[in-house]
Amino acid sequence: MTSVNTAIQLITREEAERGASARGATCSPALASGPWEYDLAEALAGIPAYGPGASSLDSAPAATPRQGQLPEEYKLASDEELDARILAAKERLGDRAVILGHFYQRDEVVKYADFVGDSFQLANAALTRPDAEAIVFCGVHFMAETADILSTPEQAVILPNLAAGCSMADMADTDSVEECWEQLEELFGTEPDDAGRVPVIPVTYMNSSAALKAFCGRNGGIVCTSSNAKTVLEWAFERGQRVLFFPDQHLGRNTAKALGVPLEQMPMWNPRKELGGNDQQTLLDSRVILWHGFCSVHKRFNVGQIEKARQEYPGVKVIVHPECPMEVVDAADSAGSTDFIKKAIAAATEPTTFAIGTEINMVNRLAAENPQHTIFCLDPVICPCSTMYRIHPGYLAWVLEELVEGRIVNRIAVDDDVQDNAKIALERMLAAKPL
Numbered sequence: 501m502t503s504v505n506t507a508i509q510l511i512t513r514e515e516a517e518r519g520a521s522a523r524g525a526t527c528s529p530a531l532a533s534g535p536w537e538y539d540l541a542e543a544l545a546g547i548p549a550y551g552p553g554a555s556s557l558d559s560a561p562a563a564t565p566r567q568g569q570l571p572e573e574y575k576l577a578s579d580e581e582l583d584a585r586i587l588a589a590k591e592r593l594g595d596r597a598v599i600l601g602h603f604y605q606r607d608e609v610v611k612y613a614d615f616v617g618d619s620f621q622l623a624n625a626a627l628t629r630p631d632a633e634a635i636v637f638c639g640v641h642f643m644a645e646t647a648d649i650l651s652t653p654e655q656a657v658i659l660p661n662l663a664a665g666c667s668m669a670d671m672a673d674t675d676s677v678e679e680c681w682e683q684l685e686e687l688f689g690t691e692p693d694d695a696g697r698v699p700v701i702p703v704t705y706m707n708s709s710a711a712l713k714a715f716c717g718r719n720g721g722i723v724c725t726s727s728n729a730k731t732v733l734e735w736a737f738e739r740g741q742r743v744l745f746f747p748d749q750h751l752g753r754n755t756a757k758a759l760g761v762p763l764e765q766m767p768m769w770n771p772r773k774e775l776g777g778n779d780q781q782t783l784l785d786s787r788v789i790l791w792h793g794f795c796s797v798h799k800r801f802n803v804g805q806i807e808k809a810r811q812e813y814p815g816v817k818v819i820v821h822p823e824c825p826m827e828v829v830d831a832a833d834s835a836g837s838t839d840f841i842k843k844a845i846a847a848a849t850e851p852t853t854f855a856i857g858t859e860i861n862m863v864n865r866l867a868a869e870n871p872q873h874t875i876f877c878l879d880p881v882i883c884p885c886s887t888m889y890r891i892h893p894g895y896l897a898w899v900l901e902e903l904v905e906g907r908i909v910n911r912i913a914v915d916d917d918v919q920d921n922a923k924i925a926l927e928r929m930l931a932a933k934p935l
């Protein structure tokens with residue numbers, strides 16, 4: 501199967517030659533350029549951005565780590581040369597380094613990974629290699645932070661391109677969440693009710709900064725993944741009258757709805773407005789306060805795509821990720837995490853047609869791994885997670901060759917204080933059991 505990168509290159513070339521695409525469409529022809537072009541553009545503009553494509557075109561927060569310029573030799577190297585250099589460096593490093601590749605990572609990078617999985621699976625996979633000096637995380641920034649929190653202090657976690665952030669994670673910054681918390685404490689007070697439940701429990705999705713995981717650790721809160729969000733919300737409702745859920749409104753809404761929380765008790769918190777844009781009574785009546793955040797990749801899926809798939813492929817099974825909007829989750833046959841999607845496909849004993857609503861690299865890989873089935877992405881436009889896409893093989897070759905020389909570049913190191921509190925929230929998640 502053609503890789504996502506190859507498809508984008510072909511589409512972009514054809515568009516340039518004919519002014520139109522014969523093979524399909526991509527959300528941004530800029531994806532065809534080497535990601536170092538954006539590093540340079542950001543350096544010139546003085547502000548980090550998310551790059552082209554699916555993710556938000558807003559500027560990333562000022563504190564976002566900045567990628568320096570990749571040495572020229574890695575930009576000029578051919579695919580074959582990079583391949584040989586990565587393999588040689590990997591061979592020389594042996595057990596000294598472990599490479600982790602997220603499900604959404606591009607094929608040209610994921611093929612070197614020792615482990616492939618979702619963010620939490622990968623952080624745990626790294627634990628199986630305590631002797632590795634370096635954990636090279638081919639994902640995005642918050643994933644590398646989580647790996648640093650869970651790994652030993654002696655291990656260095658490396659993000660090959662520091663500009664590989666997550667626009668959704670950045671939609672909830674610590675200052676805005678602290679400000680929201682102050683307003684909620686003023687409104688609700690801090691005293692528990694007769695059942696011993698505090699007014700509000702903060703719940704953060706794994707896709708958030710380590711600082712926000714630490715905020716949850718300090719304030720009686722917890723972390724969730726897309727696999728365990730239901731269990732975590734039940735845990736929170738046992739201890740709190742309501743939940744403040746960030747940063748992904750869609751995961752929060754879809755999960756709370758499945759637990760029977762009415763939509764009118766799920767107000768949205770807009771951090772740019774007083775009381776999040778709500779009146780006091782709405783907040784007092786709320787069960788889940790949803791942060792105004794979303795994943796730009798999963799926001800692209802819509803009900804029209806599902807209807808079209810059903811018309812063209814009668815009997816198609818539609819499975820979407822719970823970061824998709826509620827009406828998409830409602831219209832699908834099922835919704836679940838990347839692991840859920842993988843398992844649902846593996847469980848199909850007869851050849852089946854699946855339309856999947858998640859990131860394109862993962863969908864294409866599932867299609868290649870399961871030739872007995874017909875598997876395609878609901879979104880006809882090729883639109884990868886553009887921030888993760890910034891980890892090009894050139895960056896991987898660079899960080900590995902530096903490691904061979906005994907130098908660590910692009911290390912992600914979370915402060916001890918943040919680590920301690922974030923671990924508390926992560927440990928609460930691990931201890932939470934389904935009701």
Ligand code: SF4
Nearest residue numbers: 666667668795797885
């Ligand atoms: S797919 Fe969405 S939530 Fe996941 S890393 Fe990319 S931008 Fe973030």
